[in-house]
Amino acid sequence: xxxxxxxxxxxxxxxxxxxxxxxxxxxxxxxxxxxxxxxxxxxxxxxxxxxxxxxxxxxxxxxxxxxxxxxxxxxxxxxxxxxxxxxxxxxxxxxxxxxxxxxxxxxxxxxxxxxxxxxxxxxxxxxxxxxxxxxxxxxxxxxxxxxxxxxxxxxxxxxxxxxxxxxxxxxxxxxxxxxxxxxxxxxxxxxxxxxxxxxxxxxxxxxxxxxxxxxxxxxxxxxxxxxxxxxxxxxxxxxxxxxxxxxxxxxxxxxxxxxxxxxxxxxxxxxxxxxxxxxxxxxxxxxxxxxxxxxxxxxxxxxxxxxxxxxxxxxxxxxxxxxxxxxxxxxxxxxxxxxxxxxxx
Amino acid sequence: xxxxxxxxxxxxxxxxxxxxxxxxxxxxxxxxxxxxxxxxxxxxxxxxxxxxxxxxxxxxxxxxxxxxxxxxxxxxxxxxxxxxxxxxxxxxxxxxxxxxxxxxxxxxxxxxxxxxxxxxxxxxxxxxxxxxxxxxxxxxxxxxxxxxxxxxxxxxxxxxxxxxxxxxxxxxxxxxxxxxxxxxxxxxxxxxxxxxxxxxxxxxxxxxxxxxxxxxxxxxxxxxxxxxxxxxxxxxxxxxxxxxxxxxxxxxxxxxxxxxxxxxxxxxxxxxxxxxxxxxxxxxxxxxxxxxxxxxxxxxxxxxxxxxxxxxxxxxxxxxxxxxxxxxxxxxxxxxxxxxxxxxx
Numbered sequence: 066x067x068x069x070x071x072x073x074x075x076x077x078x079x080x081x082x083x084x085x086x087x088x089x090x091x092x093x094x095x096x097x098x099x100x101x102x103x104x105x106x107x108x109x110x111x112x113x114x115x116x117x118x119x120x121x122x123x124x125x126x127x128x129x130x131x132x133x134x135x136x137x138x139x140x141x142x143x144x145x146x147x148x149x150x151x152x153x154x155x156x157x158x159x160x161x162x163x164x165x166x167x168x169x170x171x172x173x174x175x176x177x178x179x180x181x182x183x184x185x186x187x188x189x190x191x192x193x194x195x196x197x198x199x200x201x202x203x204x205x206x207x208x209x210x211x212x213x214x215x216x217x218x219x220x221x222x223x224x225x226x227x228x229x230x231x232x233x234x235x236x237x238x239x240x241x242x243x244x245x246x247x248x249x250x251x252x253x254x255x256x257x258x259x260x261x262x263x264x265x266x267x268x269x270x271x272x273x274x275x276x277x278x279x280x281x282x283x284x285x286x287x288x289x290x291x292x293x294x295x296x297x298x299x300x301x302x303x304x305x306x307x308x309x310x311x312x313x314x315x316x317x318x319x320x321x322x323x324x325x326x327x328x329x330x331x332x333x334x335x336x337x338x339x340x341x342x343x344x345x346x347x348x349x350x351x352x353x354x355x356x357x358x359x360x361x362x363x364x365x366x367x368x369x370x371x372x373x374x375x376x377x378x379x380x381x382x383x384x385x386x387x388x389x390x391x392x393x394x395x396x397x398x399x400x401x402x403x404x405x406x407x408x409x410x
Numbered sequence: 411x412x413x414x415x416x417x418x419x420x421x422x423x424x425x426x427x428x429x430x431x432x433x434x435x436x437x438x439x440x441x442x443x444x445x446x447x448x449x450x451x452x453x454x455x456x457x458x459x460x461x462x463x464x465x466x467x468x469x470x471x472x473x474x475x476x477x478x479x480x481x482x483x484x485x486x487x488x489x490x491x492x493x494x495x496x497x498x499x500x501x502x503x504x505x506x507x508x509x510x511x512x513x514x515x516x517x518x519x520x521x522x523x524x525x526x527x528x529x530x531x532x533x534x535x536x537x538x539x540x541x542x543x544x545x546x547x548x549x550x551x552x553x554x555x556x557x558x559x560x561x562x563x564x565x566x567x568x569x570x571x572x573x574x575x576x577x578x579x580x581x582x583x584x585x586x587x588x589x590x591x592x593x594x595x596x597x598x599x600x601x602x603x604x605x606x607x608x609x610x611x612x613x614x615x616x617x618x619x620x621x622x623x624x625x626x627x628x629x630x631x632x633x634x635x636x637x638x639x640x641x642x643x644x645x646x647x648x649x650x651x652x653x654x655x656x657x658x659x660x661x662x663x664x665x666x667x668x669x670x671x672x673x674x675x676x677x678x679x680x681x682x683x684x685x686x687x688x689x690x691x692x693x694x695x696x697x698x699x700x701x702x703x704x705x706x707x708x709x710x711x712x713x714x715x716x717x718x719x720x721x722x723x724x725x726x727x728x729x730x731x732x733x734x735x736x737x738x739x740x741x742x743x744x745x746x747x748x749x750x751x752x753x754x755x
Contacts, residue, residue: 068539068587070490074514076540117735145415146602153729154499156519160605160727164740169419169602171527172727172742174501174519182516186531193538194413195421213731242413257491257514260505382505382517384498386558390462392502395509397517 069192072289074282075256082191083248083406084184085198085241086137089360090128091352092207092233098337103360104234105132111208111233119157122206125235125352126151126162129359130202133237137246144168144239145196148183150175151204151351152231153213158204168200176380177275177304178258179203180236180355181399184376185255187240188401197242204235205350214268214385227270229306229333229349230342236355238363248406250366253373254290255401258282260382262395268388272309272333272346275379278396279305280316282377286400287322294324298371301362302398303354303378304333306347332357332378354378366405373404414537417634419627420601427536428593428751429529430543430586431482434704435473436697437552437578443682448705449579450477456553456578464502467551470580470697471496471507474704475547478582482591489513489584490541493532495524496549496696497576498558503549513545521725522620522649523603524548525581525700526744529721530600532585533746542587549580550695559613559730572615574651574694577681581700583708593751595711598718599635600746603627605727607740613733617654617678617691620724623741624650625661627722631745632667639669643716646707647743648699648723649678651692677702677723699723711750718749 069077088105096107106128108114113121126149134141147166150173151158163170175182183201190196208218210231216222240252261281265274279302287293294300294317305313310331317324332354333347358376365371377400383392414422433450441452451473453459458466471494479486492511495518496503508515520527528546535541553563555576561567585597606626610619624647632638639645639662650658655676662669677699678692703721710716722745728737 068542070541074490119731119735145419150519154731155521155727155729157727157729157732160740160742161732161737163742164605164607164727167604169604170742171531171602172519174495174517176500186516189535189538189540193534193540195534195538196415197413257516259512259514260509262509382500382502382509384500384502386464386499387502387506390464392506395505397505397508397515 074285075254075289077254078188078192078252080192081251081253082188082240082242084238084250084363085246085248086133086239087359087363088129088132088136089236089356090125090234091356095232095234098342100336100360118206118208122158122204122209123161126158126202126204127165129235129237130200133200133239137239141166141168144198144200146171146199148173148187148199149202150179152210176382177349177351178378178380178397178399179351180358181376181378181401184252184401185257185399188252188255191240191242200237200239202237203351203355205231205352207231207233210350224345225269226345227308228345229271229347230344231350232336232348232352232356234352234356236359238359249363250403251406253402253404256282256286258398260395260397262393264393266393270308271349271381272306273312274381274394275396276305276309276312279313279377279379279398282398282400284320294322297373297375299374300324300329301374301376302331304349305331305379306333308346310334366403369405369407371405372408376401376403419630420599420634422599423533423537423597425537426596426598427533427585427587429583429595429708430591430593431478431584432704432708433474433477433481434581434701435470435579436701440577440579443687445681445705463551463553467503467549467554468506471503471547471549472510474580474582475545478545478584482584486511486513489543489545491516491544493518493528493544494547495519497555521727522694522696523723523725523742523744524696526721526723526746529597529746530602530744533597533600536585536587545582545584547582548696548700550576550697552576552578555695569690570614571690572653573690574616574678574692575689576695577693577697577701579697579701581704583704594708595748596751598747598749601627601631603743605740605742607738609738611738615653616694616726617651618657619726619739620741621650621654621657624658624722624724624743627743627745629665639667642718642720644719645669645674646719646721647676649694650676650724651678653691655679711748714750714752716750717753721746721748
């Protein structure tokens, strides 16, 4: 038995499956943000030409998947599995997209950690030679999430300073073992997270709820692999926002694994201009990290500008029902180590 | 590249990961049904001693997981991943259970196909040597599902003849590569399903909505592996109920792959006494196939009474929102081939 497990939670992927195509699409606000010029498509209409916000989110999801496959020079028939999820009840965005795509579907729910969950699972499935090519995708939409998790949009509720803005967008990544596909990045390791809950109950402060899970997974990965933050050119969290970002920095300092602020970024802080776009603590949603990864990070890995990075998306695993029943908000974080294809194993 | 893929959708698992522990728990009705004597625990109180139905469902989930681990002679610290899901929005049953268990959590959403989805993924993760031991679990609760998907219980709505009864129960299975663990059954192949939708819109007729997906996956598995229904001692579907059972038989006949009714059973038709327990078309819910597998099928594989079987759970991937917006109900089915441990590879 030659187990690929390293330490308690981290798994090595000796075959280093490659991300060979990616795409990111967003809405008007995302198009006007700092990453706007890097998006494959921007929908200026919040309904994306559809009859409902839910159908609009499906449009975003499908567009990201189709473009990722096309940019890799492939067709849907070349893909064995779709691993995806979203924030809507019963992940209808992903399920109805899978209906149109016709690709065997592995439905995931990891809240905003979904893009990392899907990449980690895909990495293991390909490293085990159980598939040749799969596609990972995640989406969110401000209007579908707001009314499902918080208030009807028409209610125009006041947002608290710690609140984050759900990204309208989707990101997709094609992961392949086929040597004919051109790698943008390779997945060398994955670390699956535990559910951590320090008792935060404020549904308008997701960053604080998720930061302890982020610290838990990051420390596990570093401990398991005998590395420190300095061994990575970049450490990226999914959507902690300003509050969660600062908390994670504090938690890591306390564990004597301080993050260098020049080499640690949170997708929720780069996808919008917080001041100019009035998004309070930053961006959030499955789409936040999925879009940032596909639009801004994978191209830098492909060019060699980033040699090795940790992509760790975080999720808040509550529901309106659990909150109404007085439960606190459990967080989770899954991480993948991504390497520039030029970097030797 | 020695890909383990067989045909379009089926994957071989040469290491044949073993199910080495399982447990099934249920509510009062399940305890009074035909499988009652096989359950590890029956909760006569629909709240399982908890303050809410949601907490009761979590109690069921946790009880099944703890018992499956204990029956295998192991502890939670021996388990690398928990792969699980349930029907509640944001799969809160599984997520809050994972919080208590402390096992790294891979959250799934496959509606009532979850038990097969988790076994299939676990099979691939272990066959790829990415983990030594994982636990799969799925749960449902009549009272949490009814008020989330249909009507408040107090409304006492009339049930249509095609309606199914959501099982109150949970099943868990521990999957292992460790040769010290005693196998009850082995997972030799998996087949991941596509989303299939023939346009059924009646949320009280899930069996009809899911049967086409069941036929699609079953035909893919049989075609990919050059087998026929006669090559299996038993073919088991998850929760098609009487309507879906009959439809699947018809669809398979039309494809010249007729199912022998003595060797095809649906968990929704064995977990209750349809007439005496007044459950209309049969049982349903993630717990239906999870409980039946753990209580009734795995022991028969362990004893050699069943040599080789297909376990295929089916899910209806709609949400109340998608139904209210006029969408039809997409179905999905995932299958695993289970073999008696005495059977040679």
